Amino acid sequence: MDGRPIGVFDSGLGGLTTVRELCRLLPGEDIVYFGDTGRVPYGSRSRETIVRYARQDVAFLRTFDLKLIVIACGTVSTTALEVLAQENPIPVLGVVAPAAAAAARATRNDRVGLIGTQASIRSGAYEALIHKEDPAAQVFSQPCPLFVPLVENGRFKPGDVVIETVAAEYLAPLKAAGVDTLVLGCTHYPLLEGVISAQMGPEVTLVNAGAEGAWAAAARLAELDALSGRDGGGTCRYFVSDRQEDFSRLASIFLGWDVTGAVGQVDISRY
Ligand code: DGL
Numbered sequence: 427m428d429g430r431p432i433g434v435f436d437s438g439l440g441g442l443t444t445v446r447e448l449c450r451l452l453p454g455e456d457i458v459y460f461g462d463t464g465r466v467p468y469g470s471r472s473r474e475t476i477v478r479y480a481r482q483d484v485a486f487l488r489t490f491d492l493k494l495i496v497i498a499c500g501t502v503s504t505t506a507l508e509v510l511a512q513e514n515p516i517p518v519l520g521v522v523a524p525a526a527a528a529a530a531r532a533t534r535n536d537r538v539g540l541i542g543t544q545a546s547i548r549s550g551a552y553e554a555l556i557h558k559e560d561p562a563a564q565v566f567s568q569p570c571p572l573f574v575p576l577v578e579n580g581r582f583k584p585g586d587v588v589i590e591t592v593a594a595e596y597l598a599p600l601k602a603a604g605v606d607t608l609v610l611g612c613t614h615y616p617l618l619e620g621v622i623s624a625q626m627g628p629e630v631t632l633v634n635a636g637a638e639g640a641w642a643a644a645a646r647l648a649e650l651d652a653l654s655g656r657d658g659g660g661t662c663r664y665f666v667s668d669r670q671e672d673f674s675r676l677a678s679i680f681l682g683w684d685v686t687g688a689v690g691q692v693d694i695s696r697y
Contacts, residue, residue, distance in 0.1 A: 469543020
């Protein structure tokens, strides 16, 4: 048993979809969350910049005595997981492998759609892992660079004409390809589930990378015999690199509960 907290980070709010699932699965675990809200989005940046930002995020999180870190960000998982896992003495897990495995299990016609940030799609990491699990799978990928800024600005609800128009354009080629499974390869996208599912139709299975990452982290902790051993009472501390007020308001929507305690502000350039 291990009572130390789990560290979770993302470029912004998206990783809260992983936190939400972790809290549901493991209510007795303490969590420290960092959202790099001052530098979001990561997905349009170069590999070098993403690795540099991710190293700083991990360096901040490691000022806490953590037992495991979850990269609750598709972009960092596709681009910097190996580097971070090598450089740190505690387990560092991403969301890509668990989401790829879930997609391979879910598809019945071997036609899998993938949406993610430009950096994630460019990396080819999801495709490689889906093929590893299901060599017959054809993967149709589509970068969706406008999704993250729209979600971070609260534009994710069905009925919002801006997000619906953007989604229709991004998803049209995947619909035309006849995919029966769609990987939401960025942890911001589960907020768009309503909009995406309305466009793709009920017969398309959506794979939520944020939730898959949480399930994989819970399984790894159990394997390592590193769960806290508590049934409830876990706490969650939040830190961001930009205004705390904006974060608290939107975070409540991502999490499905109010962020009540103080949110810390971090000068991430110091790490
Ligand atoms: N949530 C991040 C991801 O999963 C968003 C990336 C970004 O900041 O562009 O990819």
